[in-house]
Amino acid sequence: MKxxxxxxxxxxxxxxxxxxxxxxxxxxxxxxxxxxENPTKNEPCIKDCPRHTMITVHHSPSEGPLxxxxxxxxxxxxxxxxxxxxxxxxxxxxxxxxxxxxCHHYNPPGxxxxxxxxxxxxxxxxxxxxxxxxxxxxxxxxxxxxxxSDDKGCTYCHAKNSDSGKNxxxxxxxxxxxIHPEVIAPNKVVYNxxxxxxxxxxxxxxxxxxLFSLECKDCHKxxxxxxxxxxxxxxxxxxxxxxxxxQLCSSCHDTAKNCNNCHMExxxxxxxxxxxxxxxxxxxxxxxxxxxCHKKPKSFTGLKGTCSNCHQEFxxxxxxHRKAKLVLxxxxxxxxxxxxxTNANYQKPTCENCHDDKSFPANxxxxxxx
Amino acid sequence: MATQGxxxxxxxxxxxxxxxxxxxxxxxxxxxxxxxxxxxxxxxxVLVDTTVCIGCRKCEWACKNAHxxxxxxxxxxxxxxxxxxxxRPDYSALTVVNKxxxxxxxxxxxxxxxxxHCDQPACVSAxxxxxxxKKENGSVVWDESKCIGCRYCxxxxxFQIPSFDYHKALEPEIRxxxxxxxxxxxxxxxxxxxxxxxxxxxxxxREDLVQVAQEKIKNxxxxxxxxxxxxxxxxxxxxxxxxxxxFKNLDFPTLGDKSAPGVSESIQHGIFSYFVPPVALYALxxxxxxxxxxxxxxxEN
Numbered sequence: 001m002k003x004x005x006x007x008x009x010x011x012x013x014x015x016x017x018x019x020x021x022x023x024x025x026x027x028x029x030x031x032x033x034x035x036x037e038n039p040t041k042n043e044p045c046i047k048d049c050p051r052h053t054m055i056t057v058h059h060s061p062s063e064g065p066l067x068x069x070x071x072x073x074x075x076x077x078x079x080x081x082x083x084x085x086x087x088x089x090x091x092x093x094x095x096x097x098x099x100x101x102x103c104h105h106y107n108p109p110g111x112x113x114x115x116x117x118x119x120x121x122x123x124x125x126x127x128x129x130x131x132x133x134x135x136x137x138x139x140x141x142x143x144x145x146x147x148x149s150d151d152k153g154c155t156y157c158h159a160k161n162s163d164s165g166k167n168x169x170x171x172x173x174x175x176x177x178x179i180h181p182e183v184i185a186p187n188k189v190v191y192n193x194x195x196x197x198x199x200x201x202x203x204x205x206x207x208x209x210x211l212f213s214l215e216c217k218d219c220h221k222x223x224x225x226x227x228x229x230x231x232x233x234x235x236x237x238x239x240x241x242x243x244x245x246x247q248l249c250s251s252c253h254d255t256a257k258n259c260n261n262c263h264m265e266x267x268x269x270x271x272x273x274x275x276x277x278x279x280x281x282x283x284x285x286x287x288x289x290x291x292x293c294h295k296k297p298k299s300f301t302g303l304k305g306t307c308s309n310c311h312q313e314f315x316x317x318x319x320x321h322r323k324a325k326l327v328l329x330x331x332x333x334x335x336x337x338x339x340x341x342t343n344a345n346y347q348k349p350t351c352e353n354c355h356d357d358k359s360f361p362a363n364x365x366x367x368x369x370x
Numbered sequence: 371m372a373t374q375g376x377x378x379x380x381x382x383x384x385x386x387x388x389x390x391x392x393x394x395x396x397x398x399x400x401x402x403x404x405x406x407x408x409x410x411x412x413x414x415x416v417l418v419d420t421t422v423c424i425g426c427r428k429c430e431w432a433c434k435n436a437h438x439x440x441x442x443x444x445x446x447x448x449x450x451x452x453x454x455x456x457x458r459p460d461y462s463a464l465t466v467v468n469k470x471x472x473x474x475x476x477x478x479x480x481x482x483x484x485x486x487h488c489d490q491p492a493c494v495s496a497x498x499x500x501x502x503x504k505k506e507n508g509s510v511v512w513d514e515s516k517c518i519g520c521r522y523c524x525x526x527x528x529f530q531i532p533s534f535d536y537h538k539a540l541e542p543e544i545r546x547x548x549x550x551x552x553x554x555x556x557x558x559x560x561x562x563x564x565x566x567x568x569x570x571x572x573x574x575x576r577e578d579l580v581q582v583a584q585e586k587i588k589n590x591x592x593x594x595x596x597x598x599x600x601x602x603x604x605x606x607x608x609x610x611x612x613x614x615x616x617f618k619n620l621d622f623p624t625l626g627d628k629s630a631p632g633v634s635e636s637i638q639h640g641i642f643s644y645f646v647p648p649v650a651l652y653a654l655x656x657x658x659x660x661x662x663x664x665x666x667x668x669x670e671n
Contacts, residue, residue, distance in 0.1 A: 079444065123559060123563065123564065123569065123573070124559060124573070128417075128572055128574045128578055128579065128582050129582055129585060131568070131569045131572075132569055134567065134569065135422075135566070135567070135568050135569025135570075138567040138568045138569075139422065139568050139569075142424055142567075142568060146424060146477070147477065153448045154426070154448075154567075
């Protein structure tokens with residue numbers, strides 16, 4: 001028992017340290033957020049901060065609850081039953097938007113503040129500047145849902161209390177793993193610049209996601225649901241400046257010079273690292289991000305197709321040859337790398353130095369593994 | 371022997387008489403003929419934020435239920451075809467929600483319409499029998515027992531709110547929002563305020579609400595037009611509106627800051643104060659008499 005208490009105290013102490021650590025990052029006076037002199041975790045005495053000077057901390061979706069039954073406002077006689085809110089699904093979707101702060105607009109370091117801590121449960125109240133809890137909940141949901149959903153009636157989220165049996169269950173309890181369905185992304189998009197000789201920019205979306213391992217949110221950040229879900233296209237096409245048009249690409253590519261890298265006379269083939277550069281990344285380097293090898297910002301040239309570009313530490317005894325799917329036998333394990341890999345590109349070994357070309361390279365220097 | 375003299379008897383008799391008259395004099399002063407028009411500093415009000423309203427029409431349903439009017443099924447209120455026409459409050463609905471197109475943002479604007487509960491109500495002023503009164507809590511209410519059905523209130527109202535039971539032959543009523551006077555007397559919220567899912571209508575002291583509205587405009591200048599409808603219009607109203615577009619586009623009448631009854635009352639009360647009509651009448655008659663008397667005298671001569 002004592003042991004458990006000891007470990008527990010260590011955990012508590014470390015979490016306290018953690019939150020203090022985060023607090024120290026904030027360059028504001030304590031009294032900016034706290035109304036009392038010595039705020040504690042249980043009684044943080046947090047002030048009502050105005051919305052535009054909020055402090056936000058990012059939490060990953062898995063840190064939050066899977067789903068929440070919002071029944072704090074439940075009364076004896078209600079038209080509708082409480083909503084079961086799929087928190088994880090929504091927080092994952094929010095990754096493409098503004099993250100946690102899309103809903104948790106007041107988010108001090110340490111922990112996430114629940115709606116009810118600021119918004120009054122009672123509609124008859126002293127402070128009328130913020131909506132009450134009922135209003136706050138509904139505004140939070142409806143602000144997005146009204147924009148894109150065809151079914152924006154109350155029963156989209158609530159079950160009616162007069163409903164019984166089947167109808168009720170299907171409406172209120174979402175499947176535990178209910179999540180945003182997989183987005184059908186385009187393979188390629190052809191942009192027509194409409195001016196100049198080289199009009200066409202062929203953008204291979206699947207290359208960027210599969211080959212270059214970009215995540216959706218790397219490019220699609222600060223996007224609202226309406227971007228895809230608008231019932232009517234209410235967002236008018238804006239006249240973007242040249243910079244705005246290139247903004248997304250220029251976060252990785254240098255768009256200021258060499259326009260012809262992307263702007264072509266005709267629609268082009270997708271990018272194949274092996275054909276274009278001679279270096280096949282599909283075997284061992286597929287999971288890497290571009291930036292792992294191409295470390296110079298906005299430049300994807302200048303690397304030779306040799307291992308030593310990145311793997312300078314490859315020496316006998318330091319490299320686990322199993323990574324290359326081949327376990328060297330006892331004799332070969334002790335030979336210097338350059339004895340076999342004479343051309344320093346480490347792709348195909350040369351066996352003729354030691355072996356006659358009849359038995360080798362047909363016989364491998366060790367056991368092949370998968 | 372202490373005998374009561376004639377003088378003492380008369381004294382006590384007159385004392386009783388005066389006190390009786392006094393009591394009798396007080397009682398009628400409560401039910402005096404002039405309209406009740408209290409403007410309390412703590413009067414309540416409502417701030418309608420049209421940028422928040424989602425047009426669910428739950429307020430319409432709750433209002434009908436609170437006033438024992440036929441309300442129908444709540445599911446029928448999700449039918450959006452009613453928004454095709456602009457509606458006005460009438461005998462069957464004391465409040466209605468209308469939908470307007472919003473060219474600025476694209477998402478529609480929903481506007482709830484009901485009595486504004488003016489601080490200087492024209493209906494109270496126009497009613498010749500005192501059936502309308504402005505109560506201490508800010509509500510303007512109508513008393514069935516006094517109404518004679520002249521419908522002057524309907525003509526006087528700058529927002530054209532009071533409606534008449536035209537379809538009823540017997541005992542037709544003037545109908546308008548009463549700010550849920552009975553519910554608020556019990557400490558409950560007005561029915562529409564209680565049911566609104568997004569709290570697009572905020573209930574509170576009028577003074578506080580003006581402050582809240584001003585703060586909102588200051589903090590979100592892109593969201594709101596710098597105009598709180600009802601803050602000063604027709605001398606101020608208990609219900610006030612905020613919007614992201616000009617109120618002209620939302621079918622609100624353009625009204626000055628002068629109270630509607632201000633002009634008419636000053637003329638009427640001016641005429642009838644200081645015994646002007648009787649004095650003027652007798653002066654006129656006296657003049658006529660004097661002239662005719664002089665004429666008689668001349669003829670005699």
